[in-house]
Amino acid sequence: MSQTTSPTGVEQLADRITAGTERLLRETATDGSDDALAATAAELWDVVAEVDDLLETIDFENLPDTVDMSALPDLVEPDQLPNAIRETDLDQILDLSSIRDAIELRELWNTVDLVDFRTELQQLRSELEDVVGSDAFESSGDSEAAAKVREFVDDVKPDATNAALQQEAKKAAKAARNGVIDGHSKFEKLYESTQRGPGYAGRKPISNNPTAVSSVPYGPLPASVSTRVSTVPTNVRQAPVDALPRIYGRRWKTAARPR
Numbered sequence: 279m280s281q282t283t284s285p286t287g288v289e290q291l292a293d294r295i296t297a298g299t300e301r302l303l304r305e306t307a308t309d310g311s312d313d314a315l316a317a318t319a320a321e322l323w324d325v326v327a328e329v330d331d332l333l334e335t336i337d338f339e340n341l342p343d344t345v346d347m348s349a350l351p352d353l354v355e356p357d358q359l360p361n362a363i364r365e366t367d368l369d370q371i372l373d374l375s376s377i378r379d380a381i382e383l384r385e386l387w388n389t390v391d392l393v394d395f396r397t398e399l400q401q402l403r404s405e406l407e408d409v410v411g412s413d414a415f416e417s418s419g420d421s422e423a424a425a426k427v428r429e430f431v432d433d434v435k436p437d438a439t440n441a442a443l444q445q446e447a448k449k450a451a452k453a454a455r456n457g458v459i460d461g462h463s464k465f466e467k468l469y470e471s472t473q474r475g476p477g478y479a480g481r482k483p484i485s486n487n488p489t490a491v492s493s494v495p496y497g498p499l500p501a502s503v504s505t506r507v508s509t510v511p512t513n514v515r516q517a518p519v520d521a522l523p524r525i526y527g528r529r530w531k532t533a534a535r536p537r
Contacts, residue, residue, distance in 0.1 A: 396442075
């Protein structure tokens with residue numbers, strides 16, 4: 279979802295886990311180990327592979343922007359830390375009733391590919407069920423913190439669905455945009471190739487007539503402020519997902535193909 283950058287700590291950790299699991303799988307397959315151990319290693323490899331696919335749906339570079347740091351202290355009650363440790367009860371230290379205030383939803387929708395995330399999460403759960411059994415995902419409902427998280431998820435589901443639809447529309451728009459940019463670039467080259475005859479410098483004719491010179495702007499774009507400045511808003515009001523960068527005037531020459 280973003281341009282290629284150096285891997286984050288989470289991505290580096292995922293790469294190490296993947297490499298270690300792959301090495302374990304190779305060793306169990308070549309040293310004649312017990313079949314059950316080899317099967318377990320294979321199942322673990324499937325889990326790690328799905329975790330890696332899940333992480334690829336998240337833009338970790340921009341992930342910190344999804345959290346409002348000023349709201350985090352309201353989610354924790356430090357005075358209850360000793361009791362929470364002694365009784366191993368996180369509910370005594372966590373107060374997630376205001377968790378929505380700590381999450382910047384618009385930034386979250388622009389950081390996570392929601393459709394792919396849901397797909398990979400379902401596949402990861404399926405792989406985990408093969409290892410630990412489906413009963414492991416049955417919640418007893420005793421944790422108040424977990425209940426608050428589920429309540430938050432249920433509360434934002436309509437917004438997430440709307441954001442997911444707009445993300446899919448944005449992907450389709452990117453493909454169409456790439457085609458338009460390529461077509462515009464080819465047209466520019468074709469235009470330039472037809473204007474190299476004698477008597478022309480771009481679209482400006484070589485003439486001693488000042489009227490002829492001033493009435494035909496340099497081409498193919500006129501040299502006016504309107505080709506350099508746009509008053510169109512960069513984003514659509516109330517839209518949960520950021521719009522693609524606008525292309526106008528001279529931006530056609532520097533327009534980057536979106537990924």
